[in-house]
Amino acid sequence: MKIGKLAELSGLTASRIRFYEAAGVIKAFERTANGYRDYPSEALTILEIIASAQRAGFSLEQIRHLLPTGQGPWQHDELVKALKHKVTEIEEMQERLNQNRAQLLVAIESIENRPADLDCSGRKEWVLGRLRENGVVPERKKGSR
Template identity: 50%
Template sequence: MRIGELAKITGLAPSRIRFYEASGLITSVGRKANGYRDYAPDTEWVLQNITGAQGAGFSLDEIRQLLPTNASGWQHDELLTGLKRKVAEIEVLQQRLTQNKAQLLLVIAGVEGKPEGMPCTDNTQLLLHRLREEGMAAVSGSRQKT
């Protein structure tokens, strides 16, 4: 399969496919007499996995370690270690996002519930004070759990 066809199927730019090849994430079967790259049919699957993994937060180095790119296939222990490490990173990110969401909801409630007649600058100070209190309570609560 030539790069143009692979680009069309995957939705990736040919330059990106060449970048993945140069990075060692995919291989071309070889070059034809006319100089065109010839990719194996499973390259589409590999590219989908690469872009999916990037979307999930994996770096190219992490992806490189997780792809079965040689004849021996996956390295079982390395694969499990890498996947478990990524799950732990995602859990930390989820905790941060939950905290960020709670803060945003607090701000929204404070803006929507501004007492009538209270100047916006006073309400802003009230909200900032609340956010500081919430932040300090969250920090002290996490210290007590450990």
């Protein structure tokens, strides 16, 4: 199949497909006598796997190492290991994002509910105190202002 048809079926641009080829993520395909690339039907499957892996957070380099070379078999053990590692990375990222969200909510609540009778400097110190109490801002070292 020609690159235009592959692009249409995959939802990718022809330049993206060429980029994947140049990056070694998909193998370079033979050209026909008139110079067109001729892609086998399994190229569509590989492109779908690449797109899915990128959405899951894999880099092109990681994907390249996980895909079978040529007509070789999939390295199932390596693939499962990489997938499990990615799940762990995502779980760690989710934990960091949850902590960031909680910190931001404390900051918002502290700013919105600050005492009105304090001057600007007092409000700032009150908000910072609340943020320190909740671990959003580190405690000041003794002797520092």
